[in-house]
Amino acid sequence: MGDDSEWMKLPIDQKCEHKLWKARLNGYEEALKLFQKIDDEKSPEWSKYLGLIKKFVTDSNAVAQLKGLEAALAYVENAHVAGKTTGEVASGVVNKVFNQPKARAKELGEDICLMYIEIEKGEAIQEELLKGLDNKNPKIIVACIETLRKALSEFGSKIISLKPIIKVLPKLFESREKAVRDEAKLLAVEIYRWIRDALRPPLQNINSVQLKELEEEWIKVSSAAPKQTRFLRSQQELKAKFEQQQGLGGDADGGDDDEEEAVPQVDAYELLEAVEILSKLPKDFYEKIEAKKWQERKEALEAVELLVKNPKLESGDYADLVKALKKVVGKDTNVMLVALAAKCLAGLATGLRKKFGQYAGHVVPTILEKFKEKKPQVVQALQEAIDAIFLTTTLQNISEDILAVMDNKNPTIKQQTSLFIARSFRHCTPSTLPKSLLKPFCAALLKHINDSAPEVRDAGFEALGTALKVAGEKAVNPFLADVDKLKLDRIKECAEKVELVYGKKAGGAAEKKEGKPITGKTTAVPGPAGDKETKDAATKPGPPKKASAVKGGVPPKKGKPAMAAGTGGAGPKGKKGPETKEIFESELSIEVCEEKAAAVLPASCIQQLDSGNWKERLACMEEFQKAVELMERSEMPCQALVRMLAKKPGWKETNFQVMQMKLHIVALIAQKGNFSKTSAQVVLDGLVDKVGDVKCGTNAKEAMTAIAEACQLPWTAEQVVAMAFSQKNPKNQSETLNWLSNAIKEFGFSGLNVKAFISNVKTALAATNPAVRTSAITLLGVMYLYVGPSLRMFFEDEKPALLSQIDAEFEKMQGQTAPAPTRGISRHSVGGGDDGEEEEQEEVGNDVVDLLPRTDIGDKITAELVSKIGDKNWKIRKEGLDEVTSIINEAKFIQPNIGELPAALKGRLNDSNKILVQQTLSILQQLATAMGPNIKQYVKNLGIPVITVLGDSKNNVRAAALATVNAWAEQTGMKEWLEGEDLSEELKKENPFLRQELLGWLAEKLPAVRSVPSDLLLCVPHLYSCLEDRNGDVRKKAQDALPFFMMHLGFEKMAKATGKLKPTSKDQVLAMLEKAKANMPAKPAPPAKASSRVVGGAAPAKFQPASAFADDLGSNTVESKPDLKKAKAGGLSSKTKVQGKKVLSKPSLKEEDDKSGPIFIIVPNGKEQRMREEKALKVLKWNFTTPRDEYIEQLKTQMSTCVAKWLQDEMFHADFQHHNKALSVMIEHLESEKDGVISCLDLILKWLTLRFFDTNTSVLMKALEYLKLLFNLLSQEEYHLTENEASSFIPYLILKVGEPKDVIRKDVRAILNRMCLIYPASKMFPFIMEGTKSKNSKQRAECLEELGCLVESYGMNVCQPTPGKALKEMATHIGDRDNTVRNAALNTIVTVYNVHGDQVFKLIGNLSEKDMSMLEERIKRSAKRPSSAPVRQAEEKPPRTQSISANASMMRKGQAEDMSSKLNQNRNMGSHSETTHTVPREFQLDLDEIENDNGTVRCEMPALVQHKLDDIFEPVLIPEPKIRAVSPHFDDMHSNTASTINFVISQVASGDINTSIQALTQIDEVLKQEDKAEAMSGHIDQFLIATFMQLRLIYNTHMADEKLDKEEIVRLYSCIIGSMITLFQIESLAREASTGVLKDLMHGLITLMLDSRVEDLEEGEQVIRSVNLLVVKVLEKSDQTNILSALLVLLQDSLLATASSPKFSELVMKCLWRMVRLLPETINNINLDRILLDIHIFMKVFPKEKLKQCKSEFPIRTLKTLLHTLCKLKGPKILDHLTMIDNKNESELEAHLCRLMKHTMEQTGKADKDTEKGASRIEEKASKAKVNDILAEIFKKIGSKENTKEGLAELYEYKKKYSDADIEPFLKNSSQFFQSYVERGLRLIETEREGKGRIATSTGISSQMEGTCVPASTHTVSSSIGNTNGEEVGPSVYLERLKILRQRCGLDNAKQEDRPPLTSLLSKPTLPTVASSTDMLHSKLSQLRESREQYQHLDLDSNQTHSSGIGTTLASPSSAAANIDDLKKRLERIKSSRK
Secondary structure, three states: OHHHHHHOOOOOHHOOOOHHHHHHHHHHHHHHHHHHOOOOOOHHHHHOOOOOOHHHHHOHHHHHHHHHHHHHEEEEEEEOOOHHHHHHHHHHHHHHHHHOOHHHHHHHHHHHHHHHHHHHHHHHHHHHHHHHHHOHHHHHHHHHHHHHHHHHHOOOOOOOOHHHHHHHHHHHHOOOOHHHHHHHHHHHHHHHHHHHHHHHHHHHHHHHHHHHHHHHHHOOOOOOOOOOOOHHHHHHHHHHHHHHHHHHOOOOOOHHHHHHOOOOOOHHHHHHHOOOOHOOOOOOOHOOOOOOOHHHHHHHHHHHHHHHOOEEEEEOHHHHHHHHHHHHHHOOOOHHHHHHHHHHHHHHHHHHHHHHHHHHHHHHHHHHHOOOOOOOOHHHHHHHHHHHHOOOOHHHHHHHHHHHOOOOOOOOHHHHHHHHHHHHOOOOOOOOHHHHHHHHHHHHHHHHHHHOOOOHHHHHHHHHHHHHHHHHHHHHHHHHOOHHHHHHHHHHHHHOOOOOOOHHHHHHHHHHOOOOOHHHHHHHHHHHHHHHHHHHHHHHHHOOHHHHHHHOOOOOOOEEEEEEHHHOOOOOHHHHHHHHHHHOOOOOOHHHHHHHHHHHOHHHHHHHOOOHHHHEEEEHHHHHHHHHHHHOOOOOOHHHHHHHOOOOOHHHEEEEEEHHHHHHHHHHHHHHHHOOHHHHHHHHHHHHHHOOOOOHHHHHHHHHHHHHHOOOOOHHHHHHHHHHHHHOEEEEEHHEEEEEHHHHHHHHOOOOHHHHHHHHHHHHOOOHHHHHHHHHHHHHHHHHHHHHHHHHHOOOOOOHHHHHHHHHHHHHHHHOOOOOOOOOOOOOOOOOOHHHHHHHHHHHHHHHHHHOOOOOOHOOOOOOHHHOOOOOOOHHHHHHHHHHHHHHHHHOOOOOOOOOOOHHHHHHOOOOHHHHHHHHHHHHHHHHHHHHHHHHHHHHHHHHHHHHHHHOOHHHHHHHHHHHHHHHHHHHOOHHHHOHEEEEEEEEOOOOOHHHHHHHHHHHHHHHHOOOOOOHHHHHHHHHHHHHHHHHHHHHHHHHHHHHHHHHHHHHHHHHHHHHHOOHHHHHHHHHHHHHHHHHHOOOOOOOOOOOOHHHOOOOOHHHOOOOOOOOOOOOHHHHHOOOOHHHHHHHHHOOOOOHHHHOOOOOOOOHHHOOOOEEEEOOOOHHHHHHHOOOOOOOOOOOOOHHHHHHHHHHHHHHHOOOOHHHHOOOOOOOOHHHHHHHHHHHOOOOHHHHHHHHHHHHHHHHHHHHHHHHHHHEEHHHHHHHHHHHHHHOOOOOHHHHHHHHHHHHHHHHHHOEEEEEEEHHHHHHHOHHHHHHHHHHHHHHHHOOOOOHHHHHHHHHHHHHHHHHOOHHHHOOOOOHHHHHHHHHHOOOOOHHHHHHHHHHHHHHHHOOHHHHHHHHHHHEEEEHHHHHHHHHHHHOOOOOHHHHHHOOOOOEEEEEHHHHHOOOOHHHHHHHHHHHHHOOOOOHHHHHOOOOHHHHHHHHHHOOOOOOOOOHHHHHHHHHHHHHHOOOOOOOEEEEEEOOOOOOOOOOOHHHHHHHHHHOOOOOOOHHHHHHHHHHHHHOOHHHHHHHHHHHHHHHHHHHHHHHHHHHOOOOOOOOOOHHHHHHHHHHHHHHHHHHOOOHHOOOOOHHHHHHHHHHHHHHOOOHHHHOOOHHHHHHHHHHHHHHHHHHHHHHHHHHHHHHHHHHHHHHOOOOOHHHHHHHHHHHHHHHHHHHHHHHHHHHHHHHHHHHHHHHHHHHHHHHHHOHHHHHHHHHHHHHHHHHHHHHHHHHHHOOOOHHHOHHHHHHHHHHHHHHHHHHHHHHHHHHHHHHHHHHOHHHHHHHHHHHHHHHHOOOOOOOHHHHHHHHHHHHHOOOOOHHHHHHHHOOHHHHHHHHHHHHHHHHHOOHHOOOOOHHHHHHHHHHHHHOOOOOOOOOOOOOOOOOHHHHHHHHHHHHHHHHHHOOOOOOOOOOOOHHHOHHHOOOOOOOOOHHHHHHHHHHOOOHHHHHHHHHHHHHOOOOOOOOOOOOOOOOOOOHHHHHHHHHHHHHOOO
């Protein structure tokens, strides 16, 4: 025993491996105990035994093995990790246990196998058991069969897959061993229990005796459905349910239904092997079938009949066979053959199932037409055929064909069609028979039941009866509204007889008997097979939906039938339950109501209801309310109570408190009582009347909501909206719409009648009141959440301005999901009510699509057109395609009937001419948009061929195909594509392009799909072969797609599918699967509410716009109308190399033949690719002195892909005449091929540079002619040259400036001129500068002249790199040896002098004395010319505008002398006003200086200035932050806080990000603390300037800096935006921002919004969203005048600037619209005179004609809307606000306003005037009769011609004396013009008397101001007061001027009250044009700098009145004056300091 003691000490796991069997036996026993003891299934103990369990079961000692098996069973049952051992243990059990003689061992083995199945390892076990069936030992085979049988009997056919078992059954029946055969028989009986007759076909070939035995056994099988008795771990809740039922004794009914669901119907078809028959067709079949002898035709058909008897056919291309059979059915005269061909078709359809679907459309019409045959055998064969075919497709797909036959004259056809419809309906479910299908069918069938032939009527009744049974009365009844009672009864009678295939068992049986086909093999079809079909059909959500809406792969809404049964119709119908009883509450008479009310209300309450004293009425209401609160629901007489409330005074109650209570009580009654529609009718009118009331509105809305809850929203909403629009009050209308918007959010959208609302919304959109329109648009936004983008289609014909507002609203809603309804559910939906609701909601979107009018284009698709598309000559094919394009374009939305078009287009998809392929693709894309969801039916025969095109070798063809597939999938959803084997067939093709494109597409689409058909599994083997494809791209795409396949199919299935791979491949693929498993995304959850599909599905997150603001204005517009231009471009422009090949192979080809078609082919991203290659130096950089051969060759190669071959041959021909020819062709095609030209522009320009080196003048002239046209086109298209295009072209063009021939030079200059419109002048400058270094003196001179023109047109900003350097460079040419060059240089510098003044001398540096004297001489000479030259010139030639590159200047460490230019340069977008003349320094009034003088001793003054200058000129690394204008409101210059704030603000613009962030944080802190925020007052402009300087710095420098971490930038952005938002929340501070600063700020923010680089950052979207928010804040909180003014100027600039993107202007306009929306609230705070002046200037620069030429119509609309709104708000008074405009005739503003006024007057007529003046009339009563007499007298005088003036003067006196006198009543009866006349007269007198001096414009200031402020105005700028020769003028003159100024700004000593209103004071000279804030800075700087010394000598007076301009900014080139308010404050301060 010593031995024993050795192993006794070992641990259990070692014992189990011991070599002694006793030790092992002991180990197994202990292990068994241990396994039963461990509680935690995840305990680490289990892992120790992982490797040992196989040894437990395969122990060589029989005794030990038994114990081992018990232990193994315990392990499998309890261990979490047991699944890992499945394979090895199962194979051990099969091979080493099932052959044991002991029955116990075998039992345990079986138990282990079953336990593995229970822990979800069924598939592995089944695999091992099936392998066991191949074992030679019959014992093992028997045990395996027995185990399989037990597993099936316990777990059921859902878990044990039967197909592989049934495959091996026949082999088992052939076994020699009786035991095996018997066991097989038992297994067959068990299988039969589960799948019934589906087992017959696979076993039909076994031994007849055995079959007979089986039949006998099968008959004994009980007919009760089998049930699963053992459950998987994941099915525990099912298990509990099962046990509970067992406990109740047998099945409860409910259980039965449920279990029915659980047993999957196995389809015999699935169990069969497919047979390939196409190759087995007789060789001469197609000849024979056409033979003249009918016997030969019959032989051919019999051969086919034999083949199609195979129950399952291999898929393939059956098109030709189907075509031949169809021809026999349709055309053959021998009826026997017709029947035979029909049988063949039936066999094909049955054997191919879904794969036959694509041919169904071709065959169905033929069969239906053939029903005219009378012979029963033919009819029967045709019926079988069409029934079999129906099961291969869906009713939706063939509905068009069926409906087309319904009107046939032949009664037999009508009868058979109706019967076919009836049979088809039986296969449908409510979801596969949606309203959209029922509607046309019912309409057609209703004609049949009124037919003269009785058989047609009967068939019609049967079909309608079936429809009624399937879809339910709710769906069908609306269509049967006009049917009389007798017929209706007949339909209902038929409905009762109908047995459905679907759902009811009896139905299935009946169907089987009825439809039993003659051929034996198809027996299974109508039963379970049919069932599968219908199930498939059921999965297709009936109505067409967007991809995301496709429901799961469950028959839709299982819950619904069950629910209806369970809760007595508490589903959708249940909602109407409670209300149906009450609807019919009869109207009670007032007496009855009084009685009922008296019973429940206190008597005092009823008496006081109509008391005259409001307090009593209020008391009565309080009692009423208490009584209502205490009543029970059952005893509350709702109608009586509401009638009491409506009793006099009812809704006319004048006291608002009483009214509020009254409305509150209505809400209470509706909530607490059984409130009927009758009661609602009583009160709704009153509620709608009060909804717009300021005080009672909210209560009215609450009451309406309560009623909506009681009587349902759809009904209430319809009533309320109808009432609101039947009355005139716009407030009520807008509030009603607002209420409805909220109500929809609260109640959900179900049941609402979209169509009705749309008509009301249209009415509202046409309303004159903006509030009503706004509310309507908001309502549309809410509807959009539920209905989706299709809603927009109804408003396409609205005015564009409205449409854009609607689009903006929709954009806001994009990305939002509809909220879950919070009301209206509780009451009605017991049980699963909301399920019904979801059902309803799902329908909304499609309903809307259904409401669209669709055109039937079937008749336009003629045979002739189809033959054209298939013609041999490609040109004719192209014509055909063009025709199709135009047909679809015209129709816009089409019906799905497109005749033979699909087949024709399919042929074109593999056209040898790739251009036609592309055109076909673009047609298919259009087709999808036009047909909408109905395109589904063409997925198989048109969609799948498009996928084949993805394998094309050409990149652009593939891209087009992908776009088409996406367009289709968007309409159809993914399900249609994934069903069937088509996709897997495509993936099978070993084409690398096809594979990578298709996998890429699936990887993109699968994540969004919620469930996929099982057919996706068929793609998996091919996916695995792609994983090992030799093409790297294919492998990568396959790996990307792997997780998404797994997401839908699950890891298990995917892993199982690797079984068929080679071992090496299998390991690799499994490793990838494991990896993919980790990355597997979660399945997309079903949308929380059906509605969210619209947004969530339609726009995947990545393109939900960051904000409505920054999004594209018209995205919807573009989507909904197929873009014709693109379609054409796609279609025409891609004549690829096809012709090229032809030319090479057949040089003899006729020339004309290959010269049609486009000459430039658009290659997507071709240009970008070329630029990348050049950048990466993969190709030669285009840079040479003379072109070498390699450059020419390179260009030739690059052109070969995108230029027509024949043209390329011309372009690179040795003979110049060919070049001329090529240029002529290019000129010809320029207009028609814009897009092509732009896509090849870089190549065209490079080719033209080669022509510049030719010696032939005619080519050169032609090239220049082409260039002029080209640049004109580009500027119209608003194209901007890329750097690459510019640098490879401009230098060579400049060479030609020096040509000896004048004409050429002139042309080149003209081209350079035009270039500035498409390439910034500042970037042109360096190129031209480079040209001045040429050896050719003509070239130098011309370049210098061109530089002068640039500076003249664009100001100093164009000088690059800095004005200093540029001028020094130019000045060197003054000493040139060539006279013309010297002259040119002098002229250029004089031009600069005219623009920039004396600064020039500083900038040009040291010149030799000779040069300097020449220059001074020239300047003197030029000075004699009038100084307004630049101004004039600005008028003559349209200003060339440009964007300045600020990069160069931003980071420069410049000297002080460079400052001004630097700031100037920072001004982006120099506007047209740059050309106006600057005011000489000594005429500038520096208010800062005046203001800062606090009346202290004079000598302190210089010190102050000194302090400021040091601050500025301190040498700093980055000077920008320091150059801040000190804020104007700065009294406490020396005080500590102020200087601290100055310092911090200066740091905001620092180039160091951290410094800037710190500064911003500090400022943010200050702003957030209320008590400290005030300290910022006066620094706002300064802060904002610093901020947008920083924004510009980021935009130009940081963003381009590769080294910088982009997170830093995001941090900086968020700090900037954060502190700005904080600032703009403080209204008082926000108001301080001046116009110029706001303009620049908005410019910066919008540029940031459009910066695509920001979007690419990780947090980019967030940044843009915040900017969006900030913009809104700025718009709302800034001073409204300033911001409006700033936006107008910004819009003007952006429209002028060619470099500015159209998106920029668009956003500016969006801001303006927002402002327009705010106008009603803000109109009174706005200085209208200033705004109108801005509009005047705008209209002057952009007259209507010019605006209309804009690419977009939005600018003109924006302007009109703004003016219209102002007119509407101000009325005729608006004409009095034009005071600041000099010359009103310069723009159409006044005329436009008059027109508007006239228009509104005609509209409003008298009625409106009465209401407007109503308010004043009440006060007027108080005035005395005497007053009236005096006034009457005065008005008489005014009315008479002679005494008009006298009358006006008297009226003025009178008004002055009695300031409160009201002259309104006397004006109101007069015409509008008389009123305006009087008002204007009074104003004139007022201005005359108040300040006579003010009118005289001769006082230099006004003329000067006119010159300065109105950009490009006609006045000459006088240089001083009446003195043009520049002598000094004494300070007294300035003092005089200051007096005028003070007087003008209301600072004279008249009493405050007597002062005329401010607007009249703002006479024209003080108009404040907007300057850019940087100008403001710049001018201040220059003032400070230049007047440094003078300040010390001037005395105080002259110091204060230092200059006569108003505002500090007159020095800036874009002259601007300060804000008026600003001025008032400043002058106020000066005044106080003077005292």
